[in-house]
Amino acid sequence: MATDGKEDDSPPGGGISRRDFLRGGAVAGALGSAGLLAGEIAEAARKNPAAAPDGMDVWGPGPVPVRLRVNNKAYDLKVEPRTTLLDVMREELELTGAKRVCDRGTCGACTVILDGKAVYACSQLAIDVQRQPIWTIESLGRPGRLHPLQAAFVEHDAQQCGFCTPGFVMAAKALLDHTPSPTLKDVHHGLSGNFCRCGTYAGMRLAVLAAAPLMGEEEEEEEEEKDVKDGKDDKDGRDVQGEDGARGARKKDKKKRRRGHG
Amino acid sequence: MAEPVEPTVPGWPEAADRKLIGQRIARLDGPAKASGNAKYTYDLKPQGMLWAKMLLCPHAHARIKTLDVAAAKAMPGVKAVFVIQKPGAEIQWAFDEVAAVAATSEAQAADAVKAIKIEYEVLPHFVTEEKLAGAPKVDPGEEEKEGDAEAALAAAEVRIKGSYSMPSVAHNCMEAHGQICHWTEPDHLTAWCSTQAVSGVASQLAKGLGIPAANVRVIADYVGGGFGSKFSVDRWGIVCAQLAKIAGAPVKLMLDRHAELTVAGDRPSAFAEIEVGAKKDGTLTAWVSKSWGSGGPGSAGDPPLPYVFQIPNRRHQHSAVPTHKASSRAWRAPNSPQGCYLSMSAIDDLAHALGMNPLDVVIQNLPLTGRLEKIYREELEVADQLMGWRQRWHPRGDAARGPVKRGLGLAIHTWGGRGHRSNCEVTIHPDATAEAKISTQDIGTGTRTVVAIVLADTLGLPLDAVQARIGDSRYPASGGSGGSTTVGGVSSATRRAALNALGQVFAKAAPALKAKPEELEAVEGKIRVKGAPERSMTWKQAMALFGRTPVTAAGANPGPGELTTSGVGGVQMADVAVDVETGVVKIQKMVAVQDCGLIVDLQTTESQVYGSLIMGISTALAEEKVTDPVTGITLNHDFETYRMAGIGDVGELVVRMMTGPGYDERGVIGVGEPPMVSPLAAIANAVTNAVGVRVPWVPLTPRRVLDALAANGANGGKAVA
Numbered sequence: 001m002a003t004d005g006k007e008d009d010s011p012p013g014g015g016i017s018r019r020d021f022l023r024g025g026a027v028a029g030a031l032g033s034a035g036l037l038a039g040e041i042a043e044a045a046r047k048n049p050a051a052a053p054d055g056m057d058v059w060g061p062g063p064v065p066v067r068l069r070v071n072n073k074a075y076d077l078k079v080e081p082r083t084t085l086l087d088v089m090r091e092e093l094e095l096t097g098a099k100r101v102c103d104r105g106t107c108g109a110c111t112v113i114l115d116g117k118a119v120y121a122c123s124q125l126a127i128d129v130q131r132q133p134i135w136t137i138e139s140l141g142r143p144g145r146l147h148p149l150q151a152a153f154v155e156h157d158a159q160q161c162g163f164c165t166p167g168f169v170m171a172a173k174a175l176l177d178h179t180p181s182p183t184l185k186d187v188h189h190g191l192s193g194n195f196c197r198c199g200t201y202a203g204m205r206l207a208v209l210a211a212a213p214l215m216g217e218e219e220e221e222e223e224e225e226k227d228v229k230d231g232k233d234d235k236d237g238r239d240v241q242g243e244d245g246a247r248g249a250r251k252k253d254k255k256k257r258r259r260g261h262g
Numbered sequence: 263m264a265e266p267v268e269p270t271v272p273g274w275p276e277a278a279d280r281k282l283i284g285q286r287i288a289r290l291d292g293p294a295k296a297s298g299n300a301k302y303t304y305d306l307k308p309q310g311m312l313w314a315k316m317l318l319c320p321h322a323h324a325r326i327k328t329l330d331v332a333a334a335k336a337m338p339g340v341k342a343v344f345v346i347q348k349p350g351a352e353i354q355w356a357f358d359e360v361a362a363v364a365a366t367s368e369a370q371a372a373d374a375v376k377a378i379k380i381e382y383e384v385l386p387h388f389v390t391e392e393k394l395a396g397a398p399k400v401d402p403g404e405e406e407k408e409g410d411a412e413a414a415l416a417a418a419e420v421r422i423k424g425s426y427s428m429p430s431v432a433h434n435c436m437e438a439h440g441q442i443c444h445w446t447e448p449d450h451l452t453a454w455c456s457t458q459a460v461s462g463v464a465s466q467l468a469k470g471l472g473i474p475a476a477n478v479r480v481i482a483d484y485v486g487g488g489f490g491s492k493f494s495v496d497r498w499g500i501v502c503a504q505l506a507k508i509a510g511a512p513v514k515l516m517l518d519r520h521a522e523l524t525v526a527g528d529r530p531s532a533f534a535e536i537e538v539g540a541k542k543d544g545t546l547t548a549w550v551s552k553s554w555g556s557g558g559p560g561s562a563g564d565p566p567l568p569y570v571f572q573i574p575n576r577r578h579q580h581s582a583v584p585t586h587k588a589s590s591r592a593w594r595a596p597n598s599p600q601g602c603y604l605s606m607s608a609i610d611d612l613a614h615a616l617g618m619n620p621l622d623v624v625i626q627n628l629p630l631t632g633r634l635e636k637i638y639r640e641e642l643e644v645a646d647q648l649m650g651w652r653q654r655w656h657p658r659g660d661a662a663r664g665p666v667k668r669g670l671g672l673a674i675h676t677w678g679g680r681g682h683r684s685n686c687e688v689t690i691h692p693d694a695t696a697e698a699k700i701s702t703q704d705i706g707t708g709t710r711t712v713v714a715i716v717l718a719d720t721l722g723l724p725l726d727a728v729q730a731r732i733g734d735s736r737y738p739a740s741g742g743s744g745g746s747t748t749v750g751g752v753s754s755a756t757r758r759a760a761l762n763a764l765g766q767v768f769a770k771a772a773p774a775l776k777a778k779p780e781e782l783e784a785v786e787g788k789i790r791v792k793g794a795p796e797r798s799m800t801w802k803q804a805m806a807l808f809g810r811t812p813v814t815a816a817g818a819n820p821g822p823g824e825l826t827t828s829g830v831g832g833v834q835m836a837d838v839a840v841d842v843e844t845g846v847v848k849i850q851k852m853v854a855v856q857d858c859g860l861i862v863d864l865q866t867t868e869s870q871v872y873g874s875l876i877m878g879i880s881t882a883l884a885e886e887k888v889t890d891p892v893t894g895i896t897l898n899h900d901f902e903t904y905r906m907a908g909i910g911d912v913g914e915l916v917v918r919m920m921t922g923p924g925y926d927e928r929g930v931i932g933v934g935e936p937p938m939v940s941p942l943a944a945i946a947n948a949v950t951n952a953v954g955v956r957v958p959w960v961p962l963t964p965r966r967v968l969d970a971l972a973a974n975g976a977n978g979g980k981a982v983a
Binding site for chain 2: 142155158162165166187191192194198202205
């Protein structure tokens with residue numbers, strides 16, 4: 001069961017030893033991300049322990065301890081190794097923004113940001129993603145204080161039934177994090193891993209392009225403050241760029257825009 | 263005592279008096295959806311909820327020989343097992359439900375389903391309706407006849423004969439069909455349903471379970487799409503309630519995607535052989551068609567042929583071909599995309615035989631469209647300008663060098679849409695906020711938003727002072743969201759209820775304002791005397807006259823006055839690029855010009871049209887349910903193989919709504935279906951215009967384009983001597 005999701009200040013993977021983690025991760029990693037396959041092989045291993053490669057632990061098939069870092073909160077859980085990140089989020093953490101639609105890594109309705117990349121939560125085993133920070137739609141805004149990207153989705157009616165929307169918003173967030181000033185082609189590419197059945201692509205194009213210049217205003221102010229505290233000089237963006245090219249580039253880009261707007 | 267108010271016949275406000283109606287207003291539940299805050303049935307988890315999974319028959323036609331659920335009952339976590347079809351039952355389509363299990367977790371339920379032992383006697387099946395000659399059974403429909411089609415065809419100056427085909431496609435709602443059933447008392451059920459018919463499903467559940475309808479409550483706050491596939495409670499709805507009863511706990515049963523794509527949505531296939539005759543000036547004179555198609559074991563849809571144009575001499579006959587496939591369901595604008603595609607393809611082929619621009623052939627025949635003639639004429643003019651049709655159109659076959667050929671195609675369409683039966687209860691609170699209660703549902707169309715807009719505009723209150731309460735069968739009954747009847751029904755009922763509430767307020771306020779009730783109006787948060795705005799009181803002052811008791815009034819559709827009518831027209835044009843070496847079709851641009859009477863919310867209305875273009879592009883380029891003739895199973899029952907258009911596939915989209923005089927006074931008419939009718943036909947005609955030969959099968963996959971080119975259009979509509 002989930003703990004109450006306190007701010008996570010402990011090192012990742014704290015619920016189990018690093019050695020155990022690497023073993024478990026190695027087994028799960030070797031099996032790929034197909035939940036059923038993992039479950040079946042784990043079951044075969046349970047029936048015939050000799051089948052487990054020498055010196056390796058086999059996880060499951062019963063619940064195993066898992067620690068996840070979702071939206072900067074730590075959750076200690078016990079789940080079957082075959083459980084996907086999506087199902088853990090929805091069933092254990094009450095994070096139901098990511099939707100289960102195809103459950104086979106195609107439709108994108110379950111998109112979350114894992115280690116800075118948009119991924120399908122239905123195609124990640126929970127035991128495989130214990131070290132990486134996971135960000136879900138719930139980490140953006142809520143009604144009344146929407147994130148600029150969400151607000152743009154509302155303003156441009158980039159949603160109808162809304163079931164695919166959280167996945168699209170997260171895919172768009174990942175796109176804009178990496179490509180702060182996207183072209184229409186970039187938007188098409190960045191959202192090509194998601195499907196909408198109601199047909200809201202026209203609004204989505206507008207929403208993502210409109211949101212791009214508004215992204216990260218609050219985040220960047222915080223970043224700038226932090227940079228100042230760290231004694232970094234980003235007048236020419238060099239230090240920041242050296243540390244993180246994308247972020248530095250975005251800051252420069254933004255400064256230009258600010259000047260441009262007077 | 264206040265003077266009684268003379269009942270006035272309700273109408274819609276004049277253009278100058280509409281503050282919200284017709285504006286571009288963002289859907290009110292947009293923030294909840296974009297933030298992931300909106301809870302759909304799939305997202306809910308009442309305390310102690312169990313998960314259900316079903317055993318589905320893997321054969322298209324079979325008899326159950328033996329069924330043993332004992333091992334499943336003994337599996338860990340299992341709380342209920344329900345046999346849906348017993349030994350001896352004959353299964354008529356693949357993935358039909360046989361038994362169901364409810365367990366503590368979804369995985370346990372799935373494991374338990376695997377433990378069910380079952381043997382089938384596999385029976386012969388038929389799933390290939392495209393060749394009428396091979397069908398074991400055909401249900402011929404009645405012949406429709408007008409004038410003397412054969413004589414007119416023989417006398418026609420130009421005539422063509424062609425065959426055109428379209429397969430069945432799936433609804434493929436993002437939120438699968440399903441529900442959560444919770445018995446609050448032994449004979450009281452609450453069900454959260456992913457449905458497009460809240461009121462209707464409540465009574466279906468009651469009937470299926472043998473309990474009083476008054477004991478059933480259905481809730482659908484948010485619904486992840488329906489498109490016509492979610493009117494019924496379905497057998498799995500009853501099964502879910504039965505499992506919950508046995509287990510003594512709430513049960514969630516949502517279809518897996520492979521079931522959703524196989525059994526929970528299907529637009530009937532349609533095939534036709536068509537002959538059309540015309541005068542040399544393009545005037546249509548004769549039509550003879552034979553069509554067939556399948557919608558599963560029962561009757562298939564009967565596409566309207568000829569579509570839109572009432573050709574004076576015509577004969578048409580449709581046959582339903584029963585197959586071992588799941589029953590078809592209403593798919594946006596049932597039968598019309600088929601009728602439009604089949605008809606407009608033939609008329610486009612005729613235009614080619616005439617050596618005419620198809621736009622001229624359509625215009626020449628507008629008198630055959632009846633009362634929509636004027637609307638079509640205006641829309642064709644607008645569409646022509648938006649597409650640049652007259653400057654850019656070329657005769658069939660792009661003469662440009664290189665493998666990529668451009669082409670234009672067009673189609674026109676109609677739909678009914680009169681508002682359905684609907685009831686609304688409006689309450690105005692002492693603090694001058696108001697709410698409308700109506701047991702409708704918002705399946706993504708913007709229903710919640712239009713109810714609020716009509717309520718606020720009628721009461722002269724800001725949008726944030728009103729609430730639209732929908733999605734609960736305890737609210738006044740309202741029809742299902744189908745046939746583009748919802749917006750007309752709910753906005754009319756809300757308007758009448760709000761006017762009735764307003765009548766009570768005017769009656770109370772009139773003496774204080776030294777006026778007659780009928781001299782008052784509610785504008786900008788005030789009740790005031792018409793023509794004398796200085797004689798006014800705020801809404802709060804008006805409500806203070808009622809003390810602490812809110813004002814409540816009801817309204818219904820149909821009702822006094824005509825707030826909703828029927829019959830809309832639309833025109834669409836497509837611009838495509840086709841690579842004749844690879845066969846790949848790319849949409850460059852689509853233009854949709856659409857009428858739907860008085861628009862309540864311009865933004866969500868346009869969204870319906872954009873959505874139709876995109877769904878239409880998807881069906882034109884990619885969508886097709888492929889059923890394996892050997893096993894009778896739908897082969898492409900996942901998102902990977904049931905292909906749909908993505909954001910990069912839809913080209914530039916231009917939507918223009920027709921509004922103002924000639925449109926607004928027809929009242930509110932729905933728009934979910936009409937723009938869904940033309941895209942397939944317009945795109946198929948554009949591809950033909952680009953490559954120079956008819957591709958007579960949709961979807962227009964690279965293979966079909968290349969096949970048609972290789973056959974030099976031999977299968978398309980051809981001029982006959």
